[in-house]
Amino acid sequence: MAQLHFALNHMVAPQLSVQDFFGLATSLDGDAVEIRNDLAGNAILDGTSPDAVAKAAREHRLTILSINALQRFNDWSLERKDEAKDLIGYARDCGARALVLVPKNDGTGRADGERQENLRRSLIELKPLLDAAEIIGLVEPLGFEICSLRSKAEAAAVIDALEARSTFRLVHDTFHHHLAGEDRLFAELTGLVHISGVIDPSVSRSDMRDPHRVLVDGEDRLDNLGQIKALLAAGYQGRFSFEPFAAEVHGLEDPSSSLRASMDFLSSSV
Template sequence: MNSIRFALNHMCAPSMPIDDFFAMAKLLDVHSVEIRNDLAGNAILNGTPAAVIKASAAVCGMTIISINALQRFNEWNDTRAEEARALIDYASDCGAKALVLVPINDGSGRQDGIRQANLLTALQALKPMLDAAGIIGLVEPLGFAICSLSSKREAAAAIDHLGAQSTFKLVHDTFHHHLAGENAIFPAMTGLVHLSGVSDPDVTIADMRDPHRVLVDENDRLDNVGQIKALREAGYIGPFSFEPFASDVHALEKPAVALKASMEYLASGV
């Protein structure tokens, strides 16, 4: 089987200037990156023009596989439409291939019937905007109990209902897949996999949160190796992107060293 196609999300080193982040990816022989619109003091929030991002990525031979993310995408209103339009334009102008779509995650919008209707409304509104720009929408269910979209099956059903498989793909996040307790995977509909591990031996699954998400190592409790194997054996050939949120990972002086170790561990396991 071919080697894993790794990618790096800027959350691997959120304080690292984006030029340095691209250079680190190149050093690791990784050619796919995700940029974010939620990093204070860094691109995109600091006003870096899309053309500058595009040029910097080109210098390092990077493909920007996504912008992460349009938040609360399934709470569709005029504000969300404006945010979506701005991010889709930025994605198009910087050469990004996709826009990650993150659902409401505050306990609202979870009622049966309402959440499905809200999801369909948002996807229907986003489809012509994304299609016009040639950008893929990456729907990312979150496994938290309070999330308005935790099921990949439900997301896949909505995409199928709209016949929008060419516009929307799923994000399989190994952390959220484990939390959701949903065994089904959708390799043909998956456009991106997010990788992170939980090594804390004491935290319960119900209490796992973003700050627990570290780089995957031999102490991983989420079975990243098993999830990667299952996806690849089922035909998924897309990128596996590191997305750790733990502060101790963000504080590493040499993140490239830690990332390389995690890549080697995962490659040897699968």
């Protein structure tokens, strides 16, 4: 049985308060979580202070891996800079190690040349802000056909051109990796792996969306097992963070037992 290092993204149970979410993580013998800034009525949107989040994490003996996320990070503007400053400051003050950076996903900014330059400009602007706070920027390409940054190879090329590996890492999301159809893994540049599965037999790959994303089991169509094995073989030693978006997962009365079952399946199969 492989020793996989798991984490929980708050999306596993977005209805739980931060305190209860942290309690869920510790009930599974976990020591690492991701918090989010897109959950209405919950921290961070409800005004919960970063100090309160830091205190709760200490009480539960948890490391906060990231805040998920600065949206449309590659659509840089003064507004985006203000958003980035606020989130980076919150990450620093709550003890989070990283900020996830999500590209715009509305069909714009996809032209060759344009998308690379937008990425380059945004990383140049973000680097001093992240470095000053000692926060890592986790660039997460999305596999959707309309996304302005689908390719990890493209992201890695810009990071390396800027000699910015000390500031930026990649997120390998098993769902988005499958959708993008990208072969290369970039394990040495991967700072975090997001895991979720798709079991609906009727949906085509091009039609897969966030609501299809469930916990990983033996019916998974995304080859999570193959991806995880390949990442480990390539030297990845970081966390595998559960990030399901499906309503049926969010509605579970006992998410702990379902998460434990998925963890056991993955650990025993890898």
